[in-house]
Amino acid sequence: MRDLAVAAAAMAVFTVAQAQDKPAAAPPPSWHQGKPPALGESTLHPFAPNLAGRSAKDLPTDKLKVPPGFKVEVWAEGIPEARSLARGEKGTVFVSNRLSKNVYAVVDRGGTREVKTILKGLNSPNGIAFSRGTLFVAERDKITRYDGIEGRLDNPGQGKVVVEGLDPTQQPGHYWKYLAMGPDGKLYFNIGAPGNIVMPNYTQASIMRVDPGKGVLENVALGVRNSVGFDWNPRTKELWFTNHGRDWLGDDSPNDTLHRVTSKGVHFGYPFCHQGDTLDPDYGKNRSCSEFAPPALKLGAHIAPLGMKFYTGKMFPAEYRNNIFIAMHGSWNRSTKQGYNVTRVVVNDKGKVIRSVPFLTGFLQDERGDPPMWGRPVDVLVMRDGALLVSDDYNGVIYRVSYGK
Amino acid sequence: MTAASATRRGAAIAFAALALGAASVAAADRDAGRRKAEVCAACHGPAGNSVNPAVPSIAGQPAQFVATELFLFREGNRKDPQMSAIAAGLSNGDLNDLAEYFAAERPAPPKHRTAPENAAAAPALAHKFNCVQCHGPELMGQQHIPRLAGQQPDYLLAQLKGFKAGTRADIDGNMTSAAQALSDQDIQVLVDYLAGLSSGN
Structure with missing residues (x-):
């Protein structure tokens, strides 16, 4: 009923706007949507990346900090708007764009790393996943496969469409996708909510999966505002994901969250309930949080958790095994900024979160500055040797965290 | 030395060599x-x-x-x-x-002179239509957002019309969205005002 009421109200507004023969008020930018009148004067705003990238020489990389015994260095640069990371079986590291249109390959040639632009002109190709010789790329409206990619980086061809029609409404917000290959051989991706706080349609605010051989879609998780990172717990095989909470509810509410999917089709609350225990002031009326799955961990308000990976490498000390690393891309929607780090989450054998602690820090320079940071972690990738790569879309740089005494 | 630490040391040495091979990007010059x-x-x-x-x-x-x-x-x-x-x-x-x-480089003082009635009316418009929220209280711009103060008037006019028509690309859709609320009259007043504002010289 509520969906109908909202839809009817939206249509009524639309009709009135048309009838008045004045310039129709455009919908606000999706990040601005849901800003209450009381915050009308707020100048909080998202930050845009340096689209041409920046040289690591122009960055205060000496400010980066990791725990004792670890070290962090620039691994590759000149990859403007470096977003998601995926690793090929021959060692190629693939890097995606969100606002820009490219997919890159970083190739190690006997100790010299070369950055190649392998795909151009794509439509927000944020999601990339590698499996059995194939690179899968999720654009805003479709997923395409590029078979044998590591043998044809200079001529990957047009690719073959796995599934399309993923953006029928041309949604204004959260249209970019994260993509990962599940242990079941199916591709998992998000379809974000089409704005800050709006009633999603049937496929939006979800994590879905598709069997690449059949092209059949299934819902995996519902009520997920926007997940731009997920991975499978190597011990329990459960899917875990990060989620972005809504904006404009204040500096400390709601938390962004880490979740586990205990069964297919679970609803995680959006837009009715946030962080498992906070009803939305509008959509939460006459609802209860008890009907939705709570988070495994509250990560901090507006901290913008993006890529996450369970650590399965052997380089780091044993206590890091099966921990989760999460790239925190924010915050912007709070007056005192936090995050801009890679956080380590310790999980026990049963899949219960024990604690979380910042792991790679130093990007945040001035918590009240504008901008407050000089770099922004987007995705993490465990390399074959156990080192951890971290992408930074603000600068187009990839860092490498290694351990060794 | 344990086997594990030997492996780790090997990895660290290998990395030191790799670091020299990282393709580097020249600093902005x-x-x-x-x-x-x-x-x-x-x-x-x-x-x-x-x-x-x-x-x-x-x-x-x-x-x-x-x-x-x-x-x-x-x-x-x-x-x-x-x-x-x-x-x-x-x-x-x-x-x-x-x-x-x-x-x-130092911006030159604007040649444009704003009509007094527009100078009086425009600040309220710049507030109402959220110009100052992103372009800053003095409309000097920041980060990826341009300084509007002292900008050339015909250029400003063409951009605002383009944003309103949806033909001028912006990085995040903010200006396309913001321009929808502007009447042609609003645009004229704002352009006349912005073009005559001190550019901080």
Whole structure:
């Protein structure tokens, strides 16, 4: 009923706007949507990346900090708007764009790393996943496969469409996708909510999966505002994901969250309930949080958790095994900024979160500055040797965290 | 030494060698930007201070803004017969060098004189339509957002009309959205006001 009421109200507004023969008020930018009148004067705003990238020489990389015994260095640069990371079986590291249109390959040639632009002109190709010789790329409206990619980086061809029609409404917000290959051989991706706080349609605010051989879609998780990172717990095989909470509810509410999917089709609350225990002031009326799955961990308000990976490498000390690393891309929607780090989450054998602690820090320079940071972690990738790569879309740089005494 | 620590040490040594092989990107170079900008002066004026009302001044604009717009021209999001062709040949390093150069140049005082009635009416409009929220209280711009104060009037007019018509690309849709609420009269008043504002010189 509520969906109908909202839809009817939206249509009524639309009709009135048309009838008045004045310039129709455009919908606000999706990040601005849901800003209450009381915050009308707020100048909080998202930050845009340096689209041409920046040289690591122009960055205060000496400010980066990791725990004792670890070290962090620039691994590759000149990859403007470096977003998601995926690793090929021959060692190629693939890097995606969100606002820009490219997919890159970083190739190690006997100790010299070369950055190649392998795909151009794509439509927000944020999601990339590698499996059995194939690179899968999720654009805003479709997923395409590029078979044998590591043998044809200079001529990957047009690719073959796995599934399309993923953006029928041309949604204004959260249209970019994260993509990962599940242990079941199916591709998992998000379809974000089409704005800050709006009633999603049937496929939006979800994590879905598709069997690449059949092209059949299934819902995996519902009520997920926007997940731009997920991975499978190597011990329990459960899917875990990060989620972005809504904006404009204040500096400390709601938390962004880490979740586990205990069964297919679970609803995680959006837009009715946030962080498992906070009803939305509008959509939460006459609802209860008890009907939705709570988070495994509250990560901090507006901290913008993006890529996450369970650590399965052997380089780091044993206590890091099966921990989760999460790239925190924010915050912007709070007056005192936090995050801009890679956080380590310790999980026990049963899949219960024990604690979380910042792991790679130093990007945040001035918590009240504008901008407050000089770099922004987007995705993490465990390399074959156990080192951890971290992408930074603000600068187009990839860092490498290694351990060794 | 345990086998594990030997492996770790091996990895660390291997990495030290790898680090030397990382393809590096040159730092943004203002002097290189000055040389590369020689061609720009024909339209954008000396040091990026335009004397043509239809061509924007880029002197003293935020570096991120200059690089972003050149990027959008090069990638085809933003289109202009001259700028698209010029940007097509620029590398990312060129974009950053040019941005560094123009950002450090001093904006010239505007020649434009705002009509008194528009000077009186416009500040309320700049507030009402959220201009000051992103472009700043003095409309001086920040990060990827341009300085509007003292900008050439015909250029401002064309941009606002383009945003309203949905034909002028922006990075995040904010200006397209913001311009929808502007009447033609609002646009005229704002342009006359902005073009005469002190550019901080």
